[in-house]
Amino acid sequence: MSSCEILMKIVFLETDTLGNDVELAPFDQLGEVIKYPASDPVQNAKRIKDAEVVIVNKVPMNEATLGGAGSLKLICITGTGTNIVDFDYTNSRNITVANVKGYSTQSVIQHTFALFFYLYEKLSYYDHFVKSGDYIRSDIFSHFTMKFHELSGKTWGIIGLGEIGRGVADVAKLFGCKVIYYSTSGQNTNPNYTQVDFDTLLKESDVISIHAPLNNATKDLINEEELQKMKKSAVLLNLGRGPIINENALAKALKENWIGAAGLDVLTVEPMLATNPLAEIKDSTKLIITPHIAWATVEARQRVTQEVYKNIVAFQKGEVRNVVTQ
Secondary structure: OOOOOOOEEEEEOOHHHOOOOOOOHHHHHHEEEEEOOOOOOOOHHHHOOOOOEEEEOOOOEOHHHHOOOOOOOEEEEOOOOOOOEOHHHHHHOOOEEEOOOOOOHHHHHHHHHHHHHHHHOOHHHHHHHHHOOOOOOOOOOOOOOOOOOOOOOOEEEEEOOOHHHHHHHHHHHHOOOEEEEEOOOOOOOOOOOEEOOHHHHHHHOOEEEEOOOOOOOOOOOEOHHHHHHOOOOOEEEEOOOHHHEOHHHHHHHHHOOOOOEEEEOOOOOOOOOOOOHHHHOOOOOOEEEOOOOOOOOHHHHHHHHHHHHHHHHHHHOOOOOOEEOO
16 A cells, blocks of 8 residues: 555444455455344444544435534545435535446346346246146247247337446347437437337337436336337346336336237346335236346356445545545
8 A cells, every 4th residue: 555545444334235255355355344144223423433444335324324424535435326415415515425427337238138038028837838747848949928029120119328327228229129219307318210200219229228317307217108109028127227117107018918928137226125016016027026036146246346446545645536526
């Protein structure tokens, strides 16, 4: 460690959100490190009372949590989203906030297609057909009771053509899709793909995948009216944020066959509530929900920790790296 780097007290508030297989030992070079596996709303403020650096994922970073942390200089978020931070408060205290960008792009692209093909090729049905013994009892070498189609020639609509959305578009194009997109901000233009208005995307797409952030323009973007405009065979995928799709409307759409299927990696409340209307849908050819894992390949989780480490080192050297102010 160079002379310009200062040892600091660093507190991880929820290492469980990174997994027990990532390498955290390098942080010990940066100072005194305390690692708590999980957040405890009653204890969080006490745990960081003497911290100079807090590493966090979901714990609210506001006056209630930070008010007693008089030595706090840096908050490192193990993700991209910064909605947990009360920036008015942190800015008033001159507490630096740094996030991590781009760490999960390939993982989310990969998971988008995993969800899609599970639904599109009715894999849950065919897996059960074999494992139930029905294939052993079959008198024909093949079985195609549940119909499925080629992806080539279909229209793939993307909501949110950022880095992940562009990656999905590139892969969909390789499968022979026509790719169209809708910009929720109205400011994203890409000459490689066709930009359309929202109604056109809903009506023309065979597949719609969401890769947009949650904001005032995207909350409840997909509701009953929008679902009814979609093709009855359409597959809807949400890899953005849960509240972009109204879950009551989606449950109704799936039960009443307004659309073909839905694949979700995000929900309005996580972990999933017992009262979530989507919990009632048990048909896996219509719905698959994964527990917010699109970002969480081994490589992506390790990349997160490496980026957080670099953010702290940069801060110790007086350098600006991945700093966010609002």
